[in-house]
Amino acid sequence: MDAPRNPILRVRNLEVNFETNDGTVRAVKGIDLDVFPGETVAIVGESGSGKSQATMGIMGLLAANGRATGSALYRDQELVGLSERKLNKVRGEKITMIFQEPMTSLDPLYRIGRQIAEPLVHHRGMSARAARARVIELLQLVGIPNPKKRIDSYPHEMSGGQRQRVMIAMALANDPDILIADEPTTALDVTIQAQILELLADLQKRLGMAIVFITHDLGIVRRIADRVYVMRLGKVVESGKTSEIFAQPNDPYTRMLLAAEPTGTKAPPPETAPALIEGRDICVVFRVGGGWLGGDPTEIRAVDGISVSLRQGQTIGIVGESGSGKSTLGRALLRLLPSEGEVRFEGRDISRLDRGELRPLRKRLQLVFQDPFGSLSPRMTVGQIVTEGLLVHEPELSGKDRDRRAVAALEEVGLDPAMRNRYPHEFSGGQRQRIAIARAIILKPKVLVLDEPTSALDRSVQKQIVDLLRDLQRQHGLSYFFISHDLAVVRAMSDYIIVMKDGKIVEEGPTETIFDRPEQPYTKTLMAAALEGTALHIG
């Protein structure tokens, strides 16, 4: 980094407060922040640390009940408390933002060319023709192939990674001094994520703007940031040069974050362990369109002839990027989706059973979902949610017995059973995932399909959930299908790994073999993209 110059953005004692029904929530409690020209600053923290709200406060983009106080100087211009009209001159032109969700930050009704051109026409008063030429230039810059043609695409015609590139092009349109990137790669697959990070680094080198990178992923920070601010509960707990912080973290919280990578491996079950679930040539075909007046349906083979066998006490990690069919495979193995091929559970063919015949088996075949916010019914109490399975499978239990079982299950997953009359929205993400696990294990299942159970959680919570799942496996002799795109977690959880792409198995084998000696080129790319960042801090 260059010798210290004057910061281009100088934030002092910034506070963000939200007025809610339950009183004032202090999201950001007085932080200081400097951004120098041309550098990359990372703000790192877990969900709820206030890292996004701090930048939203600077940019005047807070929700209606939010208020920012303090000072944020951009080239001697105070941004906090600036009128909307003057603020608009700065944001979108001098300071621009890209967001996490490329699916929703583009308007689906307009062609992307028009959306990128909008700030050009608006802020610079460019003519339509000049703006179009500039848009093509920008699309080229962010690496969209064939920009002359793609300029007239609609957002839904592009992939997630391309949409994020379009977002970046939009943010770059007016040659900003500062680009604020709020978790820009979180929603993307690892290989795409690596490409976007490369692009950002490359653009910074060429255009010389400063980047403020907000993320929860320390691997990314390590990879791209010059300096880093670690935030926790609305305060900056530590800041400094990335290399120094990673080498010698001073704050216990930073140390905890750095150590939060799930560690350990799982030993395979003994050779003699009986096979619990065997799937042979499983195919899941979705028919899209068609119907009455719709013409012929299109077939999508989400899972294409996969055979897999899970033994007692084994954990099979199913790895793949989005759209690879890994979740579909998990559901097909539990017979929650109509599928072709044969599924055997404890030696019995269950692939031809109907819903009623499957019901008694559901007790032993359970599923935990990715989204701890969507998988719990918002209008039921935790106690009701956890004991719902008992209503079906052990209807003879009295209300008191069910309550006792709920208490036991909640204790087992490390939750305070006194909370069982609360509703899901009163819990944090990690707690909700524990509730979802309690719901599954209360039935004493044999096989659990874990569909990205840790993906929506913060790293430190991920580690806790992974530990919990391993403990439960040891205690109850459970067998897991562990579906994830997060290779670090998969490595810690499973003893056998299946790598999927486009509904087919690319490679499979014991965990070490796959991680240490991958054979297929696809597996190698995946490993490189995923581990380049995350494996760094071990040193």
Place this chain on the structure above:
Amino acid sequence: MADTTTAIEPAAALAPVAGRSLWQDAWRRLRRNRAAIASAVVLLLMAFAGIAGPWFTPHPYDRIYPQYVRAPASLDAYPQEDTIIPQFVSALERARITIGEVEVDSSTVRAPVSDDKPLDPRIVRYVDRSDLFNNARLEDADGNPLAEGATSGVMVADVQRVRFYFGTDANGRDLLARILIGIRISLAIGVLASVMALVVGVAYGSIAGYVGGRLDNVMMRVVDILYSLPFIFFVILLVVFFGRNFVLIFIAIGCTEWLDMARIVRGQTLSLRRQEFVQAAEALGVGNRGILTRHIIPNTLGPVVVFVTLLVPKAILLESLLSFLGLGVQEPLTSLGLLISEGSDNMRSAPWLLIYPAVTLTAILFALNFLGDGLRDALDPKDR
């Protein structure tokens, strides 16, 4: 929320902590919305007036006062002082007797009467027959009942003081009593029709949406067909088959309004069905019935409640339309729509006949719409 607190120390006390459900949250938000709460109070008062009011008004809603046709609204009691004497005289004149000077004091009217023949005591009926007087009697000069065969005496009658705060209609019926009964009928139809639409629509829509596939297709095509039936035509058909009946009106309105409800609920169900908590319930082996009643329907209720509060005014307006066309409530029973329709006929000569029912209906509709808006804001999850 920072998640470092998830590792909770082992629970010492097992006494459950009470939770705060989404409904309680919504209620707290609603309570802070003054317009909605004021509307709810207005509605409660209106409902109370409609239910209990008719028992407390001095006039039954179907009592006709021929002397007080289109009496203007007034806080003073009728009859007005200057009409007492002419009315008394005109009543007495029918008895074909000689009438002396009429005196009026606060509550009685008296006039010396005489005739060639002995006075027939039955002539008091001429006076009693008028709405203005009752307890007519013949007295002698000392105030004792007139002896039989006397040819002169004093005709005494109590002046019957009646109040018409909202005036009377073209048939001489008290408008206040009729408005109160109108509120009762209109609210009853609004609520009953909405409840019917709610029950049928929620059941139909959630089943169609949850089961999906061919059943959904068939069920929604049935809805489409019913949609294409013109409402008035449908009502006339019902009236032809079953005759005019109060129950028929809300059945007719409920039968048409549940279609919207079914579509709303079906749409909600379709999006809920993809939610993971429904899939989780399926993975637990919960049956269709359990999923519908425990997971789908409770989660659709937010938008449904909002829609119902907007449905009630719609049903009231539809009832008004039907009554206006003569297909609805029959005389002497009335509804706000009918009263307004009568009022509009007499707008020039008796504006109060239009103003009071119209203000009442508007107040109800305003209150319902404000309450609906307040509920929508309170139940909107985006606000959380």
